Amino acid sequence: MARKHILHMLTPLAHMSPFDVNMALDAGFDAVVPYVGVKVGEVTGLVQDAIFSRPPDAGVDTGIFIAGKDAPLALDMFDAAKKAMVPPFQVSVFADPAGSFTTAAAMVAKVEKALQKKFERGLKDTEIAIFGATGVVGFCTAVIAANEAAKVTIVGYDGVERVKKIAAEMKSRFKVEVEPVDGSSDERKKELVETTQVILAAAKAGVQVISREHLSAADKLLIAADVNAVPPAGIEGLAVNANADPLEATKAVGIGPLAIGNVKYKVESGLFKKMIEADKTVAFDFQDAFTLARETAK
Template sequence: MSDAEPILHMFTPLGKTSPFDVNMAVDAGFKTIAYYTGVELKDVVPLTQDAMFSRSPDDAKRTVLFFGGKDASLALDQMAAAASALFPPFEISLFADPSGAFTTAAAMIAEVEQELRKTRPDGLKGVKVQVYGATGIIGGIAAVIAAQAGAEVTIVSHLVIEDVEAKAIDSKKRFGVKLHCAVAKNDEEKKALVADVEVILTCASAGIEVISTAVLEAATKLLVAADINAVPPNGVSGVDSHADGVKLPHGVGIGALTIGQTKYQVQHQILKRIRDSDKALQVGIIEAYELARQLTA
């Protein structure tokens, strides 16, 4: 292994770098971190080349590019652009996790799958899943991961169906998954929608109860409800932040801090692995989910 000091270059299209990601990187052992704000897609290749050619081939693998921001598609496009610039022996590591969405969504689906496997050996395969807050970055990626795992996924809008239809079209083009679309503006519409649902994922804005007790009572086939909102009121009635298999009228609930603990471990372990690896790595949604499944197995 090279003795060169690991260097983490953090790219974001936003005006500020995420303090969360900086803290995570330091706790994973990175001592040298550089920050780049306002990074556009066109900037990525020249920045990558600057990073890869400034060290010897043996030391190049000790260089890491991290892609942040709040746009999943842009982060993936930026990582793909960086990857296109690499060639042996000048290869460096790449990691995309905008707004922590990839690691959070991976942790959420892994926690749900772990609960499902207690009664369903096939996990998410064939399970009917509804995602509320799917137009957000975490909800959209959670829907994709669930669909890739074999679930029948419906993304639900609380306003107009066009909002989720645009997300479904993009997910089909980018990830090759089919997402169904629905609208539920109030509890009565949600009651009708959840009649045959088996998994509910709530990824809406903080402090908003998305699924009430009345809606849960109507979800007679529900197996698991998971929520990423840690700010009261929580997204699912009866599912507080610490919930880890709490009993609901039907099925069980998983709360934000339970998911968050797994998310933290996923991001921490990825950063440590990249820092200590003797070869260049590329880590995105699939790799984050695979690690989350290992940690929850």
């Protein structure tokens, strides 16, 4: 009888995301088991319980999923899970806290595709301002874009201090340079929008961060993208289904949350399927998500 594909889902939060549970089961896992309130120091024990309960050749049929809402913490748990392996006892690991790795990967991949198709350029040296950069999606988006040599600015809605700390963490952990700036007033937002080529909105659902007034003098703007599907739009005037379509009141094009979400869904599902179908154990983080998003985005 064929072995069951089992996925152990770890989160530091009080609840596992129903979204991720559904995605994993729909991708083909036979059993999905959530573990909540997990601390970094507990990851090793949980992983080793999983690897030693099955023979080495069943490791490929066992997976660990890292969830939560904190990208650096999820990466720490991801690293702890990989270090817990005792070859030949190993299992696959996939980190995607709050869907942020796959969402960020999808957003950057859609922007890259639009830059290539509409403006015959890539991410390298493109000026990108990320609003909502203190959140988990904004954090990952900044790292992915900076890794592709974009000139990334992370905008602090409550001043510059928090984004300064985030920029320092990105430099320390990922060796990327991003510029932290203050976006706490309408005047500062307007100045940023006027001087950038790409705007990425990754704020909380239902929060509008960029208005038509902010966009009114955005002569350099090429692309505006938003991951918020809950009204009001994060970028005023950007339709949820926009797919590199003209953005009203600007010369730019817009990419809405449904276009990004379509790629995100395919990437998360695709990485779960890759775990199931792999001939040997795998480990997926945001860079693997971006690789698949690039292949998926149209």
